[in-house]
Amino acid sequence: MRTLAYLTLALAMLPASLSAQERFATRNGHINFFSGTPVENIEADNNKVTSVFDASTGAIEFAALIKAFEFEKALMQEHFNENYMESNTHPKANFKGKVSGFTAADAMKAGSYDVDVSGDLTIHGVTKPLTTKATFVVNADGTIKANSDFSVRPEDHGIAIPGVVRKNIAEQIKVKVDLTYARM
Amino acid sequence: MTRFALLAAALCCTPVFGQEDLLDLLGEEETGPVYTNASFKTTRVINGHSLENTAHGVLDFRISHRFGFLSGGVNEFFGLDNADVRLGLDYGLTDRLMVGIGRSGFQKTVDGFAKYKVLRQCDEGCGMPVTLAVVASSSITTARATEVPWYGPDRQDYFTHRLSYSWQMVLGRKFSEGFSMQLTPGVVHRNLVEAENDPNDLINVGIGGRVKLTKRLAVNGEYFHVLRDEVPGLRNSLSVGFDIETGGHVFQLHFTNSTGMFERAFITETTGDWADGDIHFGFNISRVFTVHDPKKRPVE
Numbered sequence: 001m002r003t004l005a006y007l008t009l010a011l012a013m014l015p016a017s018l019s020a021q022e023r024f025a026t027r028n029g030h031i032n033f034f035s036g037t038p039v040e041n042i043e044a045d046n047n048k049v050t051s052v053f054d055a056s057t058g059a060i061e062f063a064a065l066i067k068a069f070e071f072e073k074a075l076m077q078e079h080f081n082e083n084y085m086e087s088n089t090h091p092k093a094n095f096k097g098k099v100s101g102f103t104a105a106d107a108m109k110a111g112s113y114d115v116d117v118s119g120d121l122t123i124h125g126v127t128k129p130l131t132t133k134a135t136f137v138v139n140a141d142g143t144i145k146a147n148s149d150f151s152v153r154p155e156d157h158g159i160a161i162p163g164v165v166r167k168n169i170a171e172q173i174k175v176k177v178d179l180t181y182a183r184m
Numbered sequence: 185m186t187r188f189a190l191l192a193a194a195l196c197c198t199p200v201f202g203q204e205d206l207l208d209l210l211g212e213e214e215t216g217p218v219y220t221n222a223s224f225k226t227t228r229v230i231n232g233h234s235l236e237n238t239a240h241g242v243l244d245f246r247i248s249h250r251f252g253f254l255s256g257g258v259n260e261f262f263g264l265d266n267a268d269v270r271l272g273l274d275y276g277l278t279d280r281l282m283v284g285i286g287r288s289g290f291q292k293t294v295d296g297f298a299k300y301k302v303l304r305q306c307d308e309g310c311g312m313p314v315t316l317a318v319v320a321s322s323s324i325t326t327a328r329a330t331e332v333p334w335y336g337p338d339r340q341d342y343f344t345h346r347l348s349y350s351w352q353m354v355l356g357r358k359f360s361e362g363f364s365m366q367l368t369p370g371v372v373h374r375n376l377v378e379a380e381n382d383p384n385d386l387i388n389v390g391i392g393g394r395v396k397l398t399k400r401l402a403v404n405g406e407y408f409h410v411l412r413d414e415v416p417g418l419r420n421s422l423s424v425g426f427d428i429e430t431g432g433h434v435f436q437l438h439f440t441n442s443t444g445m446f447e448r449a450f451i452t453e454t455t456g457d458w459a460d461g462d463i464h465f466g467f468n469i470s471r472v473f474t475v476h477d478p479k480k481r482p483v484e
Contacts, residue, residue, distance in 0.1 A: 070479050074472075079431075165431055
């Protein structure tokens with residue numbers, strides 16, 4: 001009777017452990033953004049982006065700490081946090097969405113996959129829908145390298161840009177996401 | 185009973201999809217300490233040092249300017265006919281240590297200082313509630329012996345007689361996004377003083393604060409109290425002003441009764457009386473240049 005109980009318990013837990021294997025995660029994803037204008041180029045990198053991807057459902061989530069974006073100029077970083085992103089009030093940017101064109105079975109075979117990602121992007125406390133293309137490369141060791149490029153308009157997320165610096169900041173900020181997921 | 189336990193086990197272990205927050209699966213992330221930034225817009229409140237340092241690798245060119253006394257009236261165009269200037273260069277050797285030099289027209293003085301942040305207020309990752317910086321500065325007047333105010337007719341012009349020092353502790357806190365405050369106890373040491381009963385060491389305490397009016401505009405106030413017997417003609421330094429920030433510049437526009445722009449001068453040698461309109465309109469312009477990027481990684 002005791003053995004049977006353990007067996008049933010183990011069986012009951014099986015689905016949980018199976019699905020966990022289809023989840024992929026990273027804590028050190030990279031997001032770069034670039035604002036190019038004739039006056040100046042502004043660029044920042046965040047190498048501490050967290051993300052979880054569930055290959056069985058296609059669900060994907062990202063979170064990036066705003067204060068972890070590093071700029072070439074310390075003053076730019078201070079202004080970015082203090083004047084534009086107000087990172088004390090809105091400490092994180094995040095994205096919740098779905099990946100289509102990639103299945104749990106794809107995650108088992110090495111190869112490159114073009115996928116579509118759509119979901120909600122929250123920056124500066126303002127949520128906007130975002131749809132973009134991405135590339136998932138499944139490596140032989142089972143990790144997935146994911147890349148995507150898209151643009152974000154600061155105005156869409158309620159980030160006010162005063163007239164004096166209007167020429168210094170691009171209307172479309174180019175965002176590059178680049179991370180390598182490992183199985184959870 | 186066993187059956188009930190099995191049922192419970194099966195229920196609790198069956199995964200529920202769609203409801204949970206995927207990122208929660210990663211658990212709490214461990215972030216290093218996040219230090220409070222921008223307690224003040226620049227490294228000076230008005231005349232005195234603030235809680236801020238220039239960042240590592242940043243060179244700050246500072247032009248400080250004080251017009252004459254407003255009490256000069258129409259004849260002096262309310263002080264605009266005269267001006268005292270200090271040109272300064274500050275540099276952040278690390279995020280905690282900055283050094284600077286300056287040259288003032290006031291008594292033709294060259295001054296230099298080092299400022300080190302001993303404690304740093306933290307937003308996350310540590311419990312430090314305050315910032316504490318120590319500032320050591322010295323100044324030397326390069327004026328001709330006949331123009332040095334503390335040289336009497338019978339005094340020797342020794343090099344050391346031209347030197348003075350100041351040590352300060354800047355202790356403060358950014359209480360909220362819009363309000364920061366600091367206390368600055370310190371000592372000014374003059375190697376040679378004008379009168380015999382004038383002490384060489386003057387203990388003083390400063391108080392400074394800022395209130396942000398908008399994201400790019402703040403109002404600052406600063407007062408230095410010197411612990412000494414009243415000396416005719418000398419006052420404590422009181423200044424109020426605005427910080428206006430535009431990209432890489434910070435403009436500080438202010439009213440102050442102090443003429444000098446280095447520690448000994450504005451703490452111990454302020455002559456203006458606010459009540460009589462002996463107020464200087466003045467400005468500091470700070471322009472920063474990133475000359476070294478400590479975060480730069482090799483090109484991939």
